[in-house]
Amino acid sequence: MIELIIPAIISCILAFFVVYFTTPPLIKILVKKNYTVKDMNKKENVMVARPGGISIILGIVVSELVLYGFFQLNEILAIIITTTAAFAIGYVDDRKVMGGWFKPVTLAIAALPIIFLGAYDSDLAFPLFGDVQIPLLYLGLIIFMIPITGNTINSIDVLNGVASGFMVIASFTLSICLFILQNYEIAIVSLPLGFVSLAFYKYHKIPSKIFPGDSGALTFGAMYGVIAIIGGVEIIAAIALLPAVINSFLFLSSVKRVVEHRQIKGKPVEHTDDFKLKATNDKTAPVTLVRLILAGGPLTEKQIGFAIFKLAIFSGVLAIITAFMMGVSL
Amino acid sequence: MKSGLYGFLFAMWGLIIIGGGIMVVLLGPFSIQQYGDFHWIITSGIKVTIALILVVIWILILSKLKNYIFKKELKF
Numbered sequence: 001m002i003e004l005i006i007p008a009i010i011s012c013i014l015a016f017f018v019v020y021f022t023t024p025p026l027i028k029i030l031v032k033k034n035y036t037v038k039d040m041n042k043k044e045n046v047m048v049a050r051p052g053g054i055s056i057i058l059g060i061v062v063s064e065l066v067l068y069g070f071f072q073l074n075e076i077l078a079i080i081i082t083t084t085a086a087f088a089i090g091y092v093d094d095r096k097v098m099g100g101w102f103k104p105v106t107l108a109i110a111a112l113p114i115i116f117l118g119a120y121d122s123d124l125a126f127p128l129f130g131d132v133q134i135p136l137l138y139l140g141l142i143i144f145m146i147p148i149t150g151n152t153i154n155s156i157d158v159l160n161g162v163a164s165g166f167m168v169i170a171s172f173t174l175s176i177c178l179f180i181l182q183n184y185e186i187a188i189v190s191l192p193l194g195f196v197s198l199a200f201y202k203y204h205k206i207p208s209k210i211f212p213g214d215s216g217a218l219t220f221g222a223m224y225g226v227i228a229i230i231g232g233v234e235i236i237a238a239i240a241l242l243p244a245v246i247n248s249f250l251f252l253s254s255v256k257r258v259v260e261h262r263q264i265k266g267k268p269v270e271h272t273d274d275f276k277l278k279a280t281n282d283k284t285a286p287v288t289l290v291r292l293i294l295a296g297g298p299l300t301e302k303q304i305g306f307a308i309f310k311l312a313i314f315s316g317v318l319a320i321i322t323a324f325m326m327g328v329s330l
Numbered sequence: 331m332k333s334g335l336y337g338f339l340f341a342m343w344g345l346i347i348i349g350g351g352i353m354v355v356l357l358g359p360f361s362i363q364q365y366g367d368f369h370w371i372i373t374s375g376i377k378v379t380i381a382l383i384l385v386v387i388w389i390l391i392l393s394k395l396k397n398y399i400f401k402k403e404l405k406f
Contacts, residue, residue: 126350132358136374137381235350242339253393292335292400314336318343325347 001184007070008188015063015192019199022055027203027210039208041159041301043275051094051213056200057087060223063192075230076189078119079223085110086150086222090215103154103218107147110222114142119230126235127325142229149225149241154217155251156244156308158290159301161205163212166244166312167197167220173240173316174224177323178231186231193223206302233323240319243311247289254287272298334399341395349388357381 030036030049039046060083068076089106092098114120122138123131134141157163171194178187197220203209212220228237238245266285269277278298279291293299293307357380362373 124353126354127347129351129354130358132354134357134374134377134381136371137378140378235346239343239346242342243335246335246338246342249392250396253396289335295400311335311339315339315343318339322343322347 004184004188007067008191011063011067011188012191012195014066015059015195016199018062019055019059019196020202022058023052023200023203023210026052026055030210037211039160041271041275041277042207046207048208048211050211051091051215052200052204052210053087053090053094053213053215053217053219056196056212056216056219057084059196059199060192060219063196064189067189067192071185071189073119073185073189074117075119075186078114078117078230079189079226081113081117082110082146082226083219083223085113086146086218087215090150090154090213090218093214093218103151103214104147107150107218107222108143111142111146111225114146114226114229115139121232123232124234125232125326127322128328141234145229145234146222146225149228149237150218150221152241152244152248153221153224154214155248156289157212157217158288159206159305159308160208161201162305162308163217163220164197164201164204165305165309167224168194168201169309169312169316170240170244171197171224171227173319174227174231174233174237177233177236177240177319178227180320180323181231181233181326183231183233186227190227190231193220193227206305236319236322236326239322240312240316242315242318243289243308250287250289250292269294276300277304338396338399341399342392345388345391349384352384353381 027049031047035050036047037050039048061080064076064080068080086107089103089110093103120138120142122135123133124138124141125131153163153167156166171190175187175190175194178184178190200212200216204212224237224241228234266282267280268282268285268288268291270280272278276298277290277294277300279294285291289308290304293304299307357377360373360377360380362369362376
């Protein structure tokens with residue numbers, strides 16, 4: 001156990017400080033190159049640097065390479081390759097507007113290294129009832145998992161600090177669950193995601209100095225998905241991600257097709273005179289998590305962010321309860 | 331409103347646990363042996379089909395639940 005503590009500490013420190021120190025110069029470079037977008041939820045004409053995915057992937061790759069130096073696990077290679085591929089896919093989408101098919105298809109391809117490296121166990125573990133062996137079905141699950149987690153995190157990246165703050169809660173929850181299940185190596189391998197998210201949150205929180213962009217959101221989501229697979233905690237990971245899953249579910253069930261947000265004409269929310277957000281009555285607009293939160297009345301961007309974080313903490317508690325239930329058999 | 335969201339989260343969690351139970355109890359022990367070397371492919375194919383049907387049923391239940399919990403809010 002003691003031999004795991006030193007790599008864990010080194011990788012967590014590296015993950016946090018690489019993002020902490022590379023993000024400010026990245027913001028300067030992006031602003032200088034005019035890679036900025038308007039913050040739609042600010043009264044003034046505020047331009048924010050994008051994409052922040054570059055510092056996020058740097059923090060992940062550096063910390064995971066250090067861990068690979070200690071452990072030489074194929075699981076770590078799977079994280080590095082799939083997450084870097086997801087970053088590249090997101091970066092292409094940040095630079096050039098791609099069709100609705102682009103991200104799901106390419107992210108499915110990005111999941112293939114997990115299979116080729118054999119970094120998975122085809123038993124799917126459920127609380128109370130035990131494991132089920134699904135060798136063929138599990139391959140399909142891997143292919144679907146990365147596009148789902150990637151796009152789920154991307155879909156919740158709608159307000160200042162929400163994607164990174166949500167990721168802090170969900171990823172640390174997943175790490176705690178892996179420790180509860182005594183899967184110590186993968187728990188340590190998962191920790192950098194939480195620390196990278198935490199460091200990025202410092203610059204992403206309201207008022208944002210940088211947006212993660214598709215490259216950042218897909219990097220977060222893809223790494224989360226890979227950890228779920230290599231750690232054998234797919235169900236727990238899905239539970240910790242439930243508020244974001246609800247957002248995607250509400251969106252898809254109201255729109256009834258896979259479509260990019262930018263292609264939707266109806267606006268789910270609008271601004272009041274004092275620039276709070278309120279739900280619209282537009283029947284053509286998609287139902288989203290933010291729209292449901294605003295159904296009770298207008299709120300500030302900060303209040304909505306905290307409402308989402310509270311939901312994430314609630315899901316995190318349910319995920320931890322589920323991890324304890326894994327040890328119980330009916 | 332917010333209590334509705336927490337209720338919906340809790341209901342989704344319950345559905346996941348129950349769905350998992352069905353997967354383990356029904357799909358886990360399911361096996362076909364009389365097709366020689368290909369039995370595992372046929373077994374897996376049937377398991378995939380049942381799992382997909384379960385997913386569709388799960389989404390339908392969730393949709394009904396969403397309409398019930400958010401019936402006031404979904405009058406947008």
